[in-house]
Amino acid sequence: MMEFPLLLRTFLWRAARFFPKKEIVSVYGNEVFRYTYGDYYKRVCQLAHALKSLGIKKGDHVASFSLNNHRHLELYYGVPCSGAVLHTVNPRLPLNHLAYIINHAEDQVVFIDEDLLFMFEPVKDLLKTVKHFVIMSQSGKIPQTSLSPVHSYDELIAPFPEEYDFPVDLDEWSPAFICYTSATTGDPKGVVYTHRGLVLHTYAAGVTLGIKEGDCVLHIVPMFHANAWGGPLGGVAFGCKQILPGRDILNMEGICKVIAKEKVTFTAGVPTIWMMLYDYLEKGGWHDFSTLKAIYSGGAACPRYLMEGFNEKYGFPIVQAYGMTETAPLALAALPKSYMADWPMDKLYDIRSSAGLIAPGLEIKIVNDQGKEAKWDGKEWGEIMLRGPWIAKEYYKDPERSKPYFEGGWLHTGDVGTIDEEGYVRLVDRTKDLVKSAGEWISSVDLENAIMSHPKVMEAAVIGVPHPKWQERPLACVVPAMGQTVTEEELKEYLKDKVKAAWWIPDRFIFLKEIPKTSVGKFSKKDLRVLYAEGKLETKA
C-alpha cells in the first residue's frame, strides 16, 4: 500500500474541504465567538506563514500558555501541520517548573493568552531560548507588558495568505506535540507525541468513544493537558462542532448554559469538575441535558455516587476512561459490553466504575512484584503495563530517568491494578501510594473511595505514615461535605463492612478544609506527606 505518512495534515484538510460550514464556538466570559472550519482553516494557514516569518523551522518547538479557546485550537493544527512542535504548557505549574520545561524543550516562541499574561510574566527572566512572545487576545491589542519582542496574534497572522501548502512529505514519526507530566518528584518529564501516534490515537478514540460528525464536543479538559485527551484533534478529524469554554470551566451555571444552548453531546473532564457539577445540580441549578449522550471522566477515579447520581437523576452515564500523559492519553474506557445490558444495575456500576477495557490497538498486561504476569481473575494485583503505537517510548532528553518506566518495550504505568475475567481493569493504587502495614499492602484508593461514599464526606485522601510496629499505617485526610460535620468514630464505624479487613481501617482521621491538589487537579499526596512530616497537617484543619 502507499507509503503515505500518517499526518495531522490529512485531518485538517478534511475539515476544511468537507466541513467548512461546521462551527467552532469559543467562549470569552460574556462574549461568545463563533466561526466555521472554513474560517478556521484560513487562519491556520495564516498562522503557518506567520510561524515561518518568526523563523520557525521544521522540528522547532513552539509553546502555548493558554486555556481552551479558538486560537489555541489554531495552534493545535497550525504548529504541527507546518512541521513544528507544539509544547502545551500548564500555566498552573510552579515558576521553577515553568522555566524548566520551556528551557528544556528549547521553545522558540511562546503564545500566551491575554488573561494569563500576569501568570507568565514572572518567568520571563528565567527563559533561555524564547525569541518571540505572541499575545492572544480578543481585543487584538497588546496589553501593557514587559515581554519583548512581543506580537499580537491577530495582527501577526493578518498579513499572510489564507492558503498554505502543508507538507505531505513530513515523516510520520516527526514530533507534533510535546507535553510535560506534572512531576510529583523531581523535574517534570517531557513526552513527545508524533504525528503517527496522534493520528492513531484519534482513530482509536473515535471507535472507542463513538464520536461522529453529528456530535458537539465541549472541551472542559484543559488544552494544556495531554492534547485535552484527544478531543480537539478528533473534533477536527471527524468534523464535529466544538465548544471551547475559555477560562470559565469552573462556573457550573455557565457550563450548563453552554451545554443546553449549543446542544452539546459529549464532554470530558476530571472528577473534581463532575463533583462540582453534581453539587450545583443537587442545589437545583438550571440545566437541560437533553442532547447530552455521555460525560467522559478521567485523571482520577470517579466516585461511584457520582456515576449513580448522574445516571439515575440526570439521565446520562459517566464513562470513565484511563490514561496518562505517556499514553496520549486514552488507554482504557469503562464501557459495558452489549451482553451486560440486562445485568443488575449494581453489577453494571461495578463495570462503569472500573478503569475499563483496552482501546483497540493497544496491549496490556499486569505484572506482580515477582515480575510475573498476574492472572486475569479480578483478584491478583500487578503493575499495569501498556504498549502500542500511541504509547510514549521515553522521556524527552532524559534517557536515565526513562529507563525504569519503559523497560522491555512496555510502559510501566506505576499503577497497580487487577484485570477481571471480562478484561476490565480496576486500579488498586499507585505503586508508591500503597500503604505497607505489617508486610501487607493496603490500597489507599480503596480506602478513599470507601470514605468518600459516606454522605457527609466530600473528599478523602489516604497516605501511609511511618509506624514503629507495623512499618506504615494509613492516615485519612477528610474534607466534610458542605455544611456537614463528621467524626472519626462515625467514619470508623461506617468503614467496618466496607474494607477488606479490619486492619485496613485508618488509625487516625484528620479533617481539612481542602485536600491540596496538583496542577492538574488531582489530590497531591506528596504535599500531604510533606505537611505531615513537618507536623503541619493538623494546623491546616
Place this chain on the structure above:
Amino acid sequence: MMEFPLLLRTFLWRAARFFPKKEIVSVYGNEVFRYTYGDYYKRVCQLAHALKSLGIKKGDHVASFSLNNHRHLELYYGVPCSGAVLHTVNPRLPLNHLAYIINHAEDQVVFIDEDLLFMFEPVKDLLKTVKHFVIMSQSGKIPQTSLSPVHSYDELIAPFPEEYDFPVDLDEWSPAFICYTSATTGDPKGVVYTHRGLVLHTYAAGVTLGIKEGDCVLHIVPMFHANAWGGPLGGVAFGCKQILPGRDILNMEGICKVIAKEKVTFTAGVPTIWMMLYDYLEKGGWHDFSTLKAIYSGGAACPRYLMEGFNEKYGFPIVQAYGMTETAPLALAALPKSYMADWPMDKLYDIRSSAGLIAPGLEIKIVNDQGKEAKWDGKEWGEIMLRGPWIAKEYYKDPERSKPYFEGGWLHTGDVGTIDEEGYVRLVDRTKDLVKSAGEWISSVDLENAIMSHPKVMEAAVIGVPHPKWQERPLACVVPAMGQTVTEEELKEYLKDKVKAAWWIPDRFIFLKEIPKTSVGKFSKKDLRVLYAEGKLETKA
C-alpha cells in the same frame, strides 16, 4: 512514541482476551454452527501451527477458495497473523484466470470449501506452485477428490496446541492479504494489502460507519471480495457478533430469517442483492428488521428507488459506499451531514445516492482531461484520484501495467465524477464507458439510472457503439421488470425530461432477459460490446 507495528495480531488478541464470549455464527444450509471468539482464537492458533507443519513460512502465500463461513474467518486472521499472506480467490473466475492468479501469486496451499470442490478440481492440473490442498467441510471428512496431497481442515489442525505465539516483531509493511481484481481486459491484477493498511482501514471503517462492539454484522459481501469490505476484520477488532451466511446469500427468505433471529444491526453487499431483497419484500416476504440500523451498498450505483423504498417502507437507510479492490476497499461513504437533517427528503436522497464523502485519512482530487484539478462545484467532471495509507501503490509483480494507474503517487481510479461544494462525489461514468458522441461526452451511468427509474424496467446497461457520423452513439440494453413489457417508444418519451440534452437519448433499445454480469455481479459492458460486435446481442433477447 513506541515503534509498535500496526499488526492484525493486536486485534485478534483483543477479541480473544476481551470478548471470548461473543458469538460467531456460521450458516451451512439448514445447519447453524455457533461458537465464540474464545473458541475461534483456539482454532486460529491451531491453524497457525498447522500452516507451519505444511512448511508455510513468513511471506508465503496461501489461498482460500471459499465463501462466507467460520473456517474462512479463521484463515482471515490465522494466515496473516502467523506472517503468511492470504490470497482470497474468487471461485467465479473463469478457469484460465483462476490458474493465472494462483500461479502468479505462487500460492503454496489452497483451502477449499467442500461444496466448491467441484469448481476447483478442473483447475488442478494447471497449477504450478501448490503443494497442499485442504478441504474445509462440516462433516470433517474428505470427499472423493482427485486433489493430492489433500487434508481435512479440522483433522489437520486438531493435533496442535490451542495457543500460538503470533509474532509481534513482524514489519507492519508486511503483506497480509492479496486479492486480484476481476479483470475486464487482460489478466487479473493483484493488489497486496499490508498489515498497516488493513489496521488503518479497520479504524477508518469503524469511525466512518460507526460499528461498535454491540453491533451484529451479517457478511453478505463475499469474503473473496476485497476483505469482504473490511467487515470480518473489523468485526474481530471491535468484538462484534458476526454472522457468516455461507452460500445462501441469494436466498432472501433465509437472509430475512437470519437478520431477525440473530438481531443483525448492519449488513453490506452489492445493489443486485438489495434489488432481490426489495423484490422479495414487495411480494410480501416475511421479515423483521427491528434491529437493523443500516445496509451498506457498494460495488455499483444503488438505484434511487431502492434507497427510497427501503427507507420509507422498511425503515432503514441504504448507505452507499464507494471503493475498489485497490482501496481495501472503503474510500467514500454517502452519509448526510448532521445539519442536513432538516433538508427536504428529495435533497437528502441526492446526498444518499452520491458516492459519498472521503473517509478520514484519505485524500481525493478530480482531474479533468487537460490534467488539471476540476472545481468542486458539482458540475466539472474529472477522473477521481485517491491517495492514503490503505490505497494500493502498485499491482503485484506488474510494474508495467501499474504505471498509468499509480502515476504521481495517486491512484487513478478510472472513474469520472464530480465533487459538489459539500464534498460529495458523484460518479459520472467509468472513463472507458463514457460514450463520445460528436465530440461530446455522454455518461452511460446517468442514462442507465434514468432508464432504470422507469417502473417497468428492472435493469439497463448502456454502451457506446460506433456510428458513421457521430463517432459513437449510446445503445441501451434493457431488462423489463418481472411480468412487464415496455417499448422503445415508451422509454424514449420517458427520458425526454430526464436527460441533460435530447441527443443523450439512445437511438436504439434492445430488450434482453438479463444483462451479462462480471464475476462480482456488475454489469459486464465488455461482454455486451463483444456480443454487439459479433452481431449476437439481438438474438439474446
